[in-house]
Amino acid sequence: MTDGQSNGLSEKHIDGLLLRNFEAPIPILSFEFVPARTDAMEQRLWHCIRRLAPLAPRFVSVTYGAGGTTQTGTLSTVLRLKRETDLIPAAHLICVGATHEDVDDLARCYRDAGVNHIVALRGDPPAGAADYSPRPGGYAYASDLVAGLRRIADFDISVAAYPETHPAASSPDADLDNLKRKLDAGATRAITQYFFDSEIYLRFLDRCLAAGITAPIIPGIMPVSNYEQIVRFSAVCGVTVPAWLRHLFDGTAENPELRRIIASMVAVEQIRTLQTYGLNEFHVSTLNRSDLTYAIAHILGVRPTQTNASRNVTDLLETTEVPDDRETPADFDPTKGTQEGAPPFMLRTLFG
Numbered sequence: 177m178t179d180g181q182s183n184g185l186s187e188k189h190i191d192g193l194l195l196r197n198f199e200a201p202i203p204i205l206s207f208e209f210v211p212a213r214t215d216a217m218e219q220r221l222w223h224c225i226r227r228l229a230p231l232a233p234r235f236v237s238v239t240y241g242a243g244g245t246t247q248t249g250t251l252s253t254v255l256r257l258k259r260e261t262d263l264i265p266a267a268h269l270i271c272v273g274a275t276h277e278d279v280d281d282l283a284r285c286y287r288d289a290g291v292n293h294i295v296a297l298r299g300d301p302p303a304g305a306a307d308y309s310p311r312p313g314g315y316a317y318a319s320d321l322v323a324g325l326r327r328i329a330d331f332d333i334s335v336a337a338y339p340e341t342h343p344a345a346s347s348p349d350a351d352l353d354n355l356k357r358k359l360d361a362g363a364t365r366a367i368t369q370y371f372f373d374s375e376i377y378l379r380f381l382d383r384c385l386a387a388g389i390t391a392p393i394i395p396g397i398m399p400v401s402n403y404e405q406i407v408r409f410s411a412v413c414g415v416t417v418p419a420w421l422r423h424l425f426d427g428t429a430e431n432p433e434l435r436r437i438i439a440s441m442v443a444v445e446q447i448r449t450l451q452t453y454g455l456n457e458f459h460v461s462t463l464n465r466s467d468l469t470y471a472i473a474h475i476l477g478v479r480p481t482q483t484n485a486s487r488n489v490t491d492l493l494e495t496t497e498v499p500d501d502r503e504t505p506a507d508f509d510p511t512k513g514t515q516e517g518a519p520p521f522m523l524r525t526l527f528g
């Protein structure tokens with residue numbers, strides 16, 4: 177508009193737009209997968225792995241269901257990743273419901289298979305149980321598990337951190353002390369509970385630094401396309417769902433495509449914002465759906481590379497039929513507990 181030009185508007189540079197910042201450092205991503213419980217899920221999981229492997233993630237973690245329900249699934253997925261790909265698998269391992277011996281045996285199994293990265297967690301009490309109480313003869317807390325793992329092998333150990341404080345912690349400071357205990361016991365890094373408001377994470381990082389924590393605190397990124405489910409889950413695990421997120425998803429219940437576009441936009445903006453504060457490593461929950469994670473990675477400048485990791489997994493699965501990567505109607509029905517991709521510990525919390 178000539179008016180604008182005469183006011184000098186056209187001479188102003190449009191900068192600071194996060195998406196245009198293609199010269200920003202390319203982030204380092206790691207991905208979280210969920211063990212499959214059915215053949216269809218297994219297909220989708222490996223399709224997801226095949227699709228994302230060329231993005232050369234730093235590592236890929238495999239969750240562990242509460243109450244030992246998917247112990248076998250975690251083990252077999254991690255061992256297959258180790259055996260058949262060059263990706264670096266990280267096995268989630270929890271204390272709940274198992275004796276020292278059970279957990280140590282599993283850890284030795286990983287060690288003997290050459291799996292070096294463990295995500296050491298306490299886990300949640302089984303559905304319907306009252307407050308957490310440690311199992312006699314088991315590891316009580318994640319810090320105890322980390323110490324136990326250290327006695328078994330020189331594992332690379334990640335632990336959980338909670339920018340909004342773990343719901344059962346007696347105070348934010350006590351929770352921070354606990355994080356410090358886990359790192360002092362031998363963990364290498366923490367991966368955070370997901371969060372939506374970057375300021376919450378940044379304030380938490382300040383508190384970590386003030387407490388003398390220098391280990392990496394990797395932001396956990398949860399791309400949200402099933403908004404209703406995430407609202408319910410967030411209420412249980414003490415994560416704030418900001419009004420702006422609700423506003424973005426308002427009126428989209430019948431429109432999965434739109435939801436996926438929003439989900440990728442939100443995750444990209446979150447990562448780009450954190451990059452402006454110098455953070456460059458992020459752990460992304462894939463929920464075994466590659467398309468959203470792939471889109472997010474692409475927008476952030478992460479492009480496929482022909483690493484051994486990708487070549488091997490691609491060769492391996494070249495002939496595998498590609499299942500539909502999109503959410504099924506059930507995935508979008510918040511009243512149904514059938515979202516196949518959701519981590520079992522989430523499903524249990526959400527749907528009892």
Ligand code: FAD
Pocket residue numbers: 238239240241242268269270296297298299300316317318319335336337342343344345346350351354358367368369370396521
């Ligand atoms: P801890 O670090 O042991 O802390 C648990 C609570 O106990 C905290 O409130 C802490 O402040 C308190 N506490 C610690 N030590 C003491 C002590 N000595 N005395 C009193 N209180 C203490 N769950 C799964 O089942 N499977 C998974 O695969 C899984 N993956 C996850 C991945 C990430 C990145 C995150 C953030 C969470 C994951 N969870 C998983 C959920 C996790 O198991 C729950 O949040 C669980 O309630 C706490 O686990 P933690 O390892 O943080 O426990």
